[in-house]
Amino acid sequence: MAIKQERSQPGGTAEERLADLQKRKREGAQGGGADRIEAQHKRGKLTARERLAILLDEGSFEEIDALVTHRSEEFGLGKQKYAGDSVVVGYGKIEGRATYVFAQDFTVFGGSLSEAAGEKICKVMDLAM
DSSP states (O other): OOOOOOOOOTTSOHHHHHHHHHHHHHHHTTTTOHHHHHHHHHTTOOOHHHHHHHHSOTTOOEEESTTOOOOOOGGGGGGOOOTTTTEEEEEEEETTEEEEEEEEOTTTGGGOOOHHHHHHHHHHHHHHO
16 A cells, blocks of 8 residues: 655644654555555465564564655656555564564565665665674
8 A cells, every 4th residue: 555645744742743653654564555465475475574574583673764765756656655665674683693684575566676775775784784
């Protein structure tokens, strides 16, 4: 589901702004939406977040740049923005060892690489150094 670019206005209470942020993060965690997740599962494939959950130690994943969206306006893309764009990046632990990870999200634009997605991948690789 494409995200709405509406955000709480400055001047809202801290609680309202925090609730808005948490709502946008929950929506972003759905990638391209329930229909695309279901289609991915019907193909026998896992989503990016599901793959990371298997790879990393339980509860250790922290997502970075979860609300980043692409900047493209051509071909109607300005109306199709998804929180996190087409890649999930972050850090966690594998068998207790800290690591940085990324997984391309096929439910968002087929996992294609936008400028913003590429920047997220480069950022997480730089952080890993």
